[in-house]
Amino acid sequence: MTQVFINGATDAANVREHDSLDASIQELIRAAAEARNHAYCPYSNFAVGAAIRTSDGSIYTGCNIENGAYAVSICAERTAAVKALSEGKRQFVACAVVAQQDNGFTTPCGVCRQFLAEFASNGRDIALYAAKPTNLPLRVLCTSVLQLLPNGFSLSSSK
Amino acid sequence: MTQVFINGATDAANVREHDSLDASIQELIRAAAEARNHAYCPYSNFAVGAAIRTSDGSIYTGCNIENGAYAVSICAERTAAVKALSEGKRQFVACAVVAQQDNGFTTPCGVCRQFLAEFASNGRDIALYAAKPTNLPLRVLCTSVLQLLPNGFSLSSSK
Amino acid sequence: MTQVFINGATDAANVREHDSLDASIQELIRAAAEARNHAYCPYSNFAVGAAIRTSDGSIYTGCNIENGAYAVSICAERTAAVKALSEGKRQFVACAVVAQQDNGFTTPCGVCRQFLAEFASNGRDIALYAAKPTNLPLRVLCTSVLQLLPNGFSLSSSK
Amino acid sequence: MTQVFINGATDAANVREHDSLDASIQELIRAAAEARNHAYCPYSNFAVGAAIRTSDGSIYTGCNIENGAYAVSICAERTAAVKALSEGKRQFVACAVVAQQDNGFTTPCGVCRQFLAEFASNGRDIALYAAKPTNLPLRVLCTSVLQLLPNGFSLSSSK
Numbered sequence: 201m202t203q204v205f206i207n208g209a210t211d212a213a214n215v216r217e218h219d220s221l222d223a224s225i226q227e228l229i230r231a232a233a234e235a236r237n238h239a240y241c242p243y244s245n246f247a248v249g250a251a252i253r254t255s256d257g258s259i260y261t262g263c264n265i266e267n268g269a270y271a272v273s274i275c276a277e278r279t280a281a282v283k284a285l286s287e288g289k290r291q292f293v294a295c296a297v298v299a300q301q302d303n304g305f306t307t308p309c310g311v312c313r314q315f316l317a318e319f320a321s322n323g324r325d326i327a328l329y330a331a332k333p334t335n336l337p338l339r340v341l342c343t344s345v346l347q348l349l350p351n352g353f354s355l356s357s358s359k
Numbered sequence: 360m361t362q363v364f365i366n367g368a369t370d371a372a373n374v375r376e377h378d379s380l381d382a383s384i385q386e387l388i389r390a391a392a393e394a395r396n397h398a399y400c401p402y403s404n405f406a407v408g409a410a411i412r413t414s415d416g417s418i419y420t421g422c423n424i425e426n427g428a429y430a431v432s433i434c435a436e437r438t439a440a441v442k443a444l445s446e447g448k449r450q451f452v453a454c455a456v457v458a459q460q461d462n463g464f465t466t467p468c469g470v471c472r473q474f475l476a477e478f479a480s481n482g483r484d485i486a487l488y489a490a491k492p493t494n495l496p497l498r499v500l501c502t503s504v505l506q507l508l509p510n511g512f513s514l515s516s517s518k
Numbered sequence: 519m520t521q522v523f524i525n526g527a528t529d530a531a532n533v534r535e536h537d538s539l540d541a542s543i544q545e546l547i548r549a550a551a552e553a554r555n556h557a558y559c560p561y562s563n564f565a566v567g568a569a570i571r572t573s574d575g576s577i578y579t580g581c582n583i584e585n586g587a588y589a590v591s592i593c594a595e596r597t598a599a600v601k602a603l604s605e606g607k608r609q610f611v612a613c614a615v616v617a618q619q620d621n622g623f624t625t626p627c628g629v630c631r632q633f634l635a636e637f638a639s640n641g642r643d644i645a646l647y648a649a650k651p652t653n654l655p656l657r658v659l660c661t662s663v664l665q666l667l668p669n670g671f672s673l674s675s676s677k
Numbered sequence: 678m679t680q681v682f683i684n685g686a687t688d689a690a691n692v693r694e695h696d697s698l699d700a701s702i703q704e705l706i707r708a709a710a711e712a713r714n715h716a717y718c719p720y721s722n723f724a725v726g727a728a729i730r731t732s733d734g735s736i737y738t739g740c741n742i743e744n745g746a747y748a749v750s751i752c753a754e755r756t757a758a759v760k761a762l763s764e765g766k767r768q769f770v771a772c773a774v775v776a777q778q779d780n781g782f783t784t785p786c787g788v789c790r791q792f793l794a795e796f797a798s799n800g801r802d803i804a805l806y807a808a809k810p811t812n813l814p815l816r817v818l819c820t821s822v823l824q825l826l827p828n829g830f831s832l833s834s835s836k
């Protein structure tokens with residue numbers, strides 16, 4: 201098997217063939233890919249889609265929304281998450297992220313990791329699938345929110 | 360009439376009785392008040408709801424979602440906005456914000472003003488209604504996104 | 519006199535000739551222009567400099583620092599402000615912003631307005647000068663933080 | 678040796694006795710602890726200090742600066758970083774973070790990890806030391822920016 205580079209790092213152990221994943225995960229990745237079409241990214245031209253599965257089986261989707269003041273931009277993962285949260289769904293089972301970068305998989309940025317980790321505490325981790333929209337045969341980076349934010353910051357322990 | 364203080368400033372000219380507003384505006388404020396119930400605000404205990412009317416007549420609602428890393432928190436207005444945007448709705452007609460502060464109306468923070476202003480350009484301003492959830496007789500601060508962000512920053516003119 | 523456009527709006531009343539300003543203001547604008555040279559902006563190529571005068575007469579400078587995750591970017595104004603604050607200076611007298619946009623003056627984004635307004639309360643407003651780095655004869659938009667964030671959001675009144 | 682919990686996780690392998698660290702690291706931790714005294718944290722009452730060593734041996738310090746609009750808050754690590762960057766220093770060797778949480782070490786939030794990782798690319802990682810201000814005997818969590826942001830997001834590979 202050829203080496204798979206994930207943003208410069210070899211991480212073949214966590215990369216799976218798309219067709220080998222559960223149907224529910226393939227469905228989540230497909231939802232993220234479709235949501236990507238609504239991205240508002242006139243500054244970067246870098247479109248991202250995301251989809252979150254909540255514990256009741258629902259799927260909430262999102263895309264990145266940029267702003268002329270870059271700091272105000274919101275990523276696809278957080279868009280999907282606030283949609284679920286604003287409807288009272290706080291238990292996230294899995295999150296899929298879809299974007300096209302040549303050198304590797306597009307993973308959540310640090311802001312999104314921190315945002316999602318707030319709802320991954322108490323032993324409930326959130327599965328994280330990073331995929332590309334078109335490359336065939338499609339492979340998927342399979343990881344989790346807590347794996348992506350080791351030794352995570354949490355305010356709760358100071359109270 | 361008694362003076363109305365808006366975060367310390369008297370602004371009686373822009374304050375209207377709730378019952379005098381159009382039915383569609385009252386509906387928007389009611390939607391914001393209901394969305395407020397889903398707020399995730401364990402750090403501030405300050406719940407905010409928002410609702411956005413898009414040009415096709417739809418209403419998208421949101422609440423504030425806080426994070427132990429305060430900087431990662433997302434306000435109710437942006438939650439409502441990304442929901443609309445992620446479904447392809449980019450023309451916002453009006454936004455209602457509902458929260459309870461004793462000294463005045465709760466207006467959008469600077470981040471939300473900047474976020475909304477990105478979609479208020481080209482002469483299309485967005486009406487902004489700030490209301491409290493319970494105080495009767497209910498009064499509403501009526502303003503707009505561009506009024507709240509005078510001389511706004513935009514990256515477009517540098518291109 | 520020719521019309522002066524400020525991000526599309528005519529605001530001639532607040533525009534002054536650079537040479538007519540106090541020497542201390544000219545010094546602040548010059549400091550902002552110099553700080554602009556350190557901008558890290560590989561994504562927008564839009565460099566901004568800022569300088570803040572604190573109540574003890576000191577000047578703190580900043581530039582914008584961008585990030586591949588756009589939301590993580592920090593503006594020049596906030597860079598200057600946290601430098602002052604981290605050395606215990608919380609009373610800001612004036613802030614200068616320098617950048618080059620063809621269509622008008624570069625004003626602080628909503629995030630920076632909100633950030634600065636936290637330290638402009640209690641009746642102490644902060645003068646705000648927006649200038650371009652090179653255009654001669656140099657004109658300067660003269661405004662203030664509270665003018666740029668009318669009916670500002672503040673959490674204090676909820677406590 | 679008793680178990681050391683780091684935000685709930687045992688990570689004894691990366692925890693060192695303060696007195697066993699290099700003098701330059703102890704100096705960095707001390708600078709972070711002193712900077713913590715300038716924290717502006719009226720909303721969380723959670724003070725954090727940070728210090729960054731740049732490749733020329735200089736130390737830049739920072740503290741957290743909060744805002745009534747929580748999203749606008751800036752952490753200690755980013756305050757220290759923008760100070761260095763705004764003076765043209767882009768090569769960070771090490772970062773120390775000091776705060777008091779009973780249950781474990783205070784590590785950088787996801788935003789700060791993403792911010793610092795922008796300057797940790799090209800094989801140059803940044804050492805990260807998390808310490809408490811007072812507990813004796815003082816122990817220090819020793820890690821790095823890239824360890825804290827595995828499979829990090831970067832926009833560069835899309836260009």
Ligand SMILES: [Zn+2]
Pocket residue numbers: 275276277278308309310311312313587
């Ligand atoms: Zn993100």
Ligand SMILES: [Zn+2]
Pocket residue numbers: 434435436437467468469470471472746
């Ligand atoms: Zn807001």
Ligand SMILES: [Zn+2]
Pocket residue numbers: 269593594595596626627628629630631
């Ligand atoms: Zn700004």
Ligand SMILES: [Zn+2]
Pocket residue numbers: 428752753754755785786787788789790
């Ligand atoms: Zn942080």
